[in-house]
Amino acid sequence: MKAMLISTYELAPQVRHFVFGVPEVERLHFKAGQFVSFNEMLNGKKITRPYSIASLPDGNRFELCLNLVHEGIFSPFLFQMKPGDSVEMSAPLGFFVVRNPTKEALFIATGTGIAPFRAMAPDYLSHPQAAQLNLLFGVRHENSIYYRNEFEELARRHSNFNFWPTLSRAEPSWSGRTGHVQVHLLEAIGDRRDLDVYICGLKAMVDDVRAILKALGFDRKQIIFEKYD
Numbered sequence: 001m002k003a004m005l006i007s008t009y010e011l012a013p014q015v016r017h018f019v020f021g022v023p024e025v026e027r028l029h030f031k032a033g034q035f036v037s038f039n040e041m042l043n044g045k046k047i048t049r050p051y052s053i054a055s056l057p058d059g060n061r062f063e064l065c066l067n068l069v070h071e072g073i074f075s076p077f078l079f080q081m082k083p084g085d086s087v088e089m090s091a092p093l094g095f096f097v098v099r100n101p102t103k104e105a106l107f108i109a110t111g112t113g114i115a116p117f118r119a120m121a122p123d124y125l126s127h128p129q130a131a132q133l134n135l136l137f138g139v140r141h142e143n144s145i146y147y148r149n150e151f152e153e154l155a156r157r158h159s160n161f162n163f164w165p166t167l168s169r170a171e172p173s174w175s176g177r178t179g180h181v182q183v184h185l186l187e188a189i190g191d192r193r194d195l196d197v198y199i200c201g202l203k204a205m206v207d208d209v210r211a212i213l214k215a216l217g218f219d220r221k222q223i224i225f226e227k228y229d
């Protein structure tokens with residue numbers, strides 16, 4: 001099916017939010033956290049790339065959070081799209097979805113790895129017996145805390161939700177957490193070993209966090225992850 005770009009805006013330098021629409025709403029069934037795959041003929045080759053949906057199911061619309069990879073193939077193509085342009089896509093897929101909202105959970109993201117959590121956090125918290133949910137989000141600079149207002153607003157509305165951004169290249173004016181997400185894992189987990197941990201981002205961070213969790217005694221089944229590369 002074709003997805004048409006409806007609108008787009010900058011979240012930070014080289015990172016944009018995209019709103020797409022599809023004509024056949026019945027083919028856009030998805031759960032919060034799943035991804036769509038775009039495919040296009042580029043330089044004479046069919047190229048396919050998956051992208052996490054950064055929005056809750058909402059009729060025939062879905063939203064993405066995209067990073068421009070300068071030396072990449074597909075992301076430069078998406079960044080030059082104008083509203084009204086279309087891209088070929090296949091139906092949503094994926095197992096990176098909330099397993100049990102009545103069990104305490106920690107979400108960990110870096111960069112555009114925040115995309116599925118923008119859907120999964122409200123999805124988790126919408127459950128009437130939702131447990132405690134904490135979101136640890138690592139970026140370099142304060143202006144790259146994508147969707148900051150939305151997550152802060154979610155935390156104001158839900159006493160069982162904490163939003164913890166951490167900056168690896170913090171400006172002196174920043175008084176919040178600093179360093180990589182790994183540094184704050186112990187603080188986020190404490191003595192608890194009975195929570196689910198969901199991780200999304202590039203392989204280096206995901207593998208590192210998984211190794212730390214395993215060393216702390218977490219079972220494989222409690223670690224749910226999505227790697228972007």
Ligand SMILES: Cc1cc2nc3c(=O)[nH]c(=O)nc-3n(C[C@H](O)[C@H](O)[C@H](O)COP(=O)(O)OP(=O)(O)OC[C@H]3O[C@@H](n4cnc5c(N)ncnc54)[C@H](O)[C@@H]3O)c2cc1C
Binds near residue numbers: 051053064076
């Ligand atoms: C399940 C899944 C969901 C994904 N969801 C998203 C998403 O929501 N937003 C998004 O921006 N990307 C996402 N990606 C990555 C995306 O599919 C592409 O890999 C990315 O757009 C780069 O493609 P490219 O053709 O431009 O570059 P390529 O030529 O394929 O890759 C160039 C390099 O870019 C690196 N890279 C890949 N993704 C990123 C990224 N997000 N930020 C920085 N470097 C990256 C890779 O390590 C690779 O070395 C997802 C990947 C998977 C597997």
